Each structure stands twice: as structure tokens, then as C-alpha cells.
Ligand SMILES: Nc1ncnc2c1ncn2[C@@H]1O[C@H](COP(=O)(O)OP(=O)(O)OP(=O)(O)O)[C@@H](O)[C@H]1O
């Protein structure tokens with residue numbers, strides 16, 4: 001037996017078509033540049049050009065021969081892990097205070113905490129650089145971590161807050177009524193429900209800190225550059241497709257993280273940037 | 274007394290929601306809390322469970338002041354009005370929760386959860402999640418989750434409101450048996466008078482943050498302390514009179530003895546009245562025209578327009594084969610047992 005369907009009106013059909021059209025367009029705009037980059041990474045030519053010619057993994061092997069790129073990956077991994085941990089360590093308690101707290105100025109404080117979200121990364125980078133110079137705090141890995149934490153924190157706080165606000169407080173009351181103490185209630189009731197928000201925030205901080213250029217450009221020291229800065233330098237002096245190969249790897253990495261998150265918590269809960 | 278709530282005030286943003294609430298429960302007693310929506314029933318239970326700290330007054334359990342004891346150390350079970358099931362846990366884990374946090378052995382948990390689910394007729398639902406249950410099923414999970422810990426004090430906030438009539442009937446009986454078997458002192462909130470009168474040893478009528486009266490169901494019916502309580506439990510006729518020199522004159526030579534002076538309301542329950550034909554020389558307290566007849570067989574209900582005393586409702590026992598009075602008939606209304614009429618001093622407060 002064929003499935004029965006509700007009759008559809010003309011406006012439904014028109015709306016549906018419009019939606020598909022917009023989606024297709026967005027996909028094109030978003031995905032096309034990535035496809036170009038991925039294509040170039042396999043070219044046999046010695047410089048960046050489109051369309052690619054031939055097919056080779058040469059540029060991927062070439063990455064391994066550039067020690068400064070390998071070092072830069074190490075720096076970026078360290079930075080992004082540190083930023084993620086800092087954002088969670090500050091973001092989680094901050095979100096709790098902002099959602100559950102009962103004190104004057106809570107709303108104002110909330111606005112203040114998420115305000116840097118409006119700030120371009122470049123502004124944050126320059127500000128930290130100048131501010132640091134007051135205390136003889138120089139460009140360094142630590143300064144990048146500080147800058148990126150400031151940059152990422154509002155997003156992390158916001159996703160956790162959104163999730164937290166959706167949790168019914170009576171569930172926690174029910175838990176304590178059944179004999180659980182605060183720690184047990186947090187671990188068994190609050191945290192499991194908060195987890196999608198925490199994971200989404202962590203993933204955001206991780207990805208953003210890994211490939212951020214604008215903040216890192218001003219705060220990284222010339223020795224020990226993170227990957228994004230290293231690549232930026234590279235394209236200025238070297239137009240070999242090696243940059244495309246690295247970008248392709250980054251795209252793959254981001255895709256894997258997003259897929260894992262989508263599988264575990266659902267895409268709709270990821271923070272939009 | 275097992276549980277004593279004395280003179281408790283709770284204020285929300287400047288509004289006093291509980292206004293000197295006082296209530297005492299004997300050990301093992303089942304008390305139902307009856308009152309209109311918004312009168313503070315849930316608030317009172319939340320104070321007892323420890324989620325709210327009253328601004329004034331104290332709560333004692335077994336003589337110990339627990340007003341400031343945190344909820345998880347009170348051993349007061351609460352079935353929430355909104356169920357408050359944990360959405361990320363299965364029915365089994367929801368019911369097992371209290372035992373799990375107490376680090377009960379797994380074997381024992383499995384056994385007791387099985388029993389608890391059987392009690393609420395939910396065997397076979399253990400693996401489901403709350404979102405996959407109907408409202409009534411969720412409510413029963415909430416009940417099982419509270420019962421399983423066998424708390425000394427059990428608070429139930431409208432525990433049956435989502436159940437159909439048949440299930441509600443069985444659950445009421447099961448609940449009463451269980452609570453009595455385990456000797457739990459319980460308070461349950463309900464909007465259903467019949468439920469309150471069937472289930473409980475005593476009934477507390479609440480109004481506007483105050484317990485108006487706490488008494489046995491029949492005492493509440495026979496000797497209400499206020500017109501509010503009289504009107505809340507069952508149907509009632511109120512007639513207003515003046516009390517003078519130890520008597521209230523109802524009319525037709527009928528005088529009720531009373532100790533009060535001044536304006537009073539006399540509570541006339543419909544089944545304490547009788548309709549009869551107007552007869553020369555036989556005085557009656559009320560006369561009027563029948564405006565409505567509901568012939569139910571064993572009883573006949575009348576509404577009678579009694580002039581200044583308003584509409585009187587009468588439930589008349591019908592003798593076999595006796596005819597009823599027709600609408601529009603002139604009749605007299607007499608009181609069967611004058612001594613059963615409650616007399617409430619003062620003007621109406623309803
Ligand atoms: N957290 C709160 N903040 C402010 N006002 C509240 C709060 N909780 C309850 N109230 C108010 O207190 C009053 C009593 O509420 P409560 O929930 O105790 O009523 P209830 O008797 O349980 O009613 P219902 O039968 O509808 O459940 C209501 O007017 C309600 O609006």
C-alpha cells in the first residue's frame with residue numbers, strides 16, 4: 001500500500017521550492033571554494049592554479065618535509081587544547097552563575113560577558129598585544145592562548161547558557177528529594193543534560209582556536225607560530241599547492257569533528273558563528 | 274504528632290502566599306489538602322520537602338525542627354505535580370534513582386524496581402524513556418519512584434489528575450493500602466472532593482494561604498467552621514438570620530438554640546430538608562414555588578424559590594410510588610433534624 005499524504009497547497013509547494021533553491025545556492029557558495037582548494041591540492045603543477053592538472057599526492061608528502069609546518073601544527077594543537085580547557089573552566093561556572101544566579105546586575109553582567117562576540121578578532125589581537133606591553137608581556141604562545149580564550153569564551157558561555165536555561169530546575173529538586181546530594185545531582189542529572197552544550201562549546205573552541213588567524217597574527221611570536229599564521233606567511237612567499245594540501249587536511253579534520261558531534265548530539269545544537 | 278507545620282509564612286516577591294499556615298499530622302495519617310487553584314497547596318508541600326525556606330514559622334518532624342534541613346536529608350518523598358521525570362533516564366533508572374544514589378546492591382535494586390513497577394501496573398515499560406509514555410503512565414512512574422524509597426512522609430501533588438476514571442479508582446485504592454501498610458504519613462493535594470473524602474483520614478481545606486479547617490470528612494460536612502468550608506464540601510443552602518437571646522428563629526415557629534448573638538448564617542444541607550404540601554394550620558419555616566424538579570428515582574431533587582431566602586435546594590427521599598411535586602407547585606419546606614444545622618456567626622465571607 002502506498003503511503004497516504006496530506007494534500008499540499010500551492011503556497012506550500014512554492015515555499016518548498018524556494019527553500020530548496022536557497023539551500024542549493026548557499027551550498028554552492030560555501031562548498032565551491034573548498035572544492036577548488038581540494039582540487040588544487042592534488043595538482044601536478046608546481047604552483048597554485050585552477051583547474052588542476054593530473055593527480056598526485058606529492059604535496060601531501062611535501063608537508064612532512066617542511067619542519068616549520070610540523071612544528072606549527074604542534075603549536076596549534078597545544079594552543080587549541082589550552083583554549084578549550086580555559087573556555088570550559090571559565091565558561092561552565094560563568095554560565096551557571098548567569099542563568100541560575102539571583103543577584104543584581106545579572107543581566108548586565110551577561111551582556112558584558114558575551115560582548116566580545118561583536119569584536120573582530122583583529123581588534124582583540126591588537127588590544128591584547130598593547131595591553132600586554134604594559135606588563136612586559138610579549139608575543140608568545142601564552143599570549144595567543146589568552147587572546148583566543150577571550151575571543152572564544154563568549155560563544156562557549158552562550159551555548160552552555162542556552163542549554164542550561166532549557167533544563168527544568170524541578171528535575172534537580174526531584175533528584176535531591178530522592179536523596180541525592182548536590183554533587184550527585186550535578187553528575188547524574190544536570191551534567192548529562194548539559195553535555196550537548198558543553199560538547200558543542202568545546203568543539204567550537206577547539207576548531208576556532210586551531211585555525212584562527214586574526215587574533216594569532218598579532219599575538220604569536222615569530223618563533224613558534226601557530227599553523228594559520230605559518231600558512232599565511234607561506235602563501236606570501238611560496239605559491240606551491242602545499243598550502244592547498246594543508247587546507248584540505250584541515251577541512252577533513254573539521255568535517256570529522258562536526259560529523260562526530262552530529263552523530264552524538266545532533267547538528268542543530270551546534271553554535272552558529 | 275509526626276509532622277507539625279506551625280504558623281508558616283512564605284513570601285514571593287512581596288506577595289504573601291502562605292499566611293500563617295498551621296497543620297499537624299499524626300503518624301501514619303492520610304490527610305488530603307483541598308483548595309482552589311493558586312491557594313498555596315504546592316507551595317506548602319515545597320516548604321515541607323525543603324525546597325523553600327519559609328520567612329516565618331517552623332516545620333517539625335518527630336519533634337525536630339527541620340525548617341533549615343536540606344531536602345536530601347529530610348526523608349520526605351514528593352510526587353511532583355509536573356512529574357519531574359528525568360528525561361535522559363529510562364523508566365527503570367528513574368524508579369531506581371533513589372536506591373542508586375544510596376548505593377544499594379544491584380540485585381536488590383532490580384528486584385525492588387520490578388515490584389514498584391508492578392504496583393503501578395507498568396511491568397514491561399522498564400526500558401522506555403519518559404518521552405515515550407502517555408501522561409498517565411508518566412504519572413505512575415513518578416509515583417513508583419517515590420514509593421520505592423518507602424519514605425516516612427509522602428507528599429503527593431495531584432497524583433492522579435492525568436489518569437482516567439477507572440485507573441484512578443484502582444490507583445486510589447492501591448495507594449491507600451500501600452500507605453497504610455507502610456505506615457507512611459501522607460498529604461495529598463487534590464481538586465476532587467470525592468477523592469479527598471474517600472482516600473483520607475482527615476481533610477484540610479485551604480484558602481488563600483491559610484488552612485481553614487482540618488477535620489474528619491464527615492465532621493467537615495456536618496460542622497463546617499466557616500461558610501467557605503461549608504460551601505466547598507458538598508452542596509449547601511445558606512440562610513441569613515439574626516440570633517437573639519440564645520435562639521435563631523428560622524421561621525414558622527422553628528427556633529434553633531445558639532450561643533452566638535447577631536447576624537448568622539444557618540447551613541441547611543439539601544438532604545436535611547423535606548418538601549411537603551402547604552397545609553392550613555401547619556406552620557413551616559419556608560414556603561415557595563417549585564422551579565425545578567429532577568426525579569432521580571430513589572431521591573427527588575427540587576429547587577424552590579423561597580422568596581427572601583433565595584433558592585433552596587432539597588434532596589427528598591421518595592417513598593415508594595409517591596408522586597412528586599410539579600414545577601410551579603406551591604410547597605412548604607421543613608427541616609428534618611433542626612439540631613443538625615450548623616450555625617455560623619457573622620456575615621457571609623464567600
Ligand atoms: N516561585 C514563585 N514565584 C512567584 N510566585 C509564585 C511562585 N510559586 C508560586 N507562586 C504563586 O503562589 C501562589 C500559590 O501557588 P501554588 O503553586 O502553591 O498554588 P496551588 O494551590 O498549588 O495551585 P494549583 O492547584 O493550581 O496547583 C500562586 O499565586 C502562584 O502564582
Ligand SMILES: [Mg+2]
Nearest residue numbers: 314315354430
Ligand atoms: Mg499546585
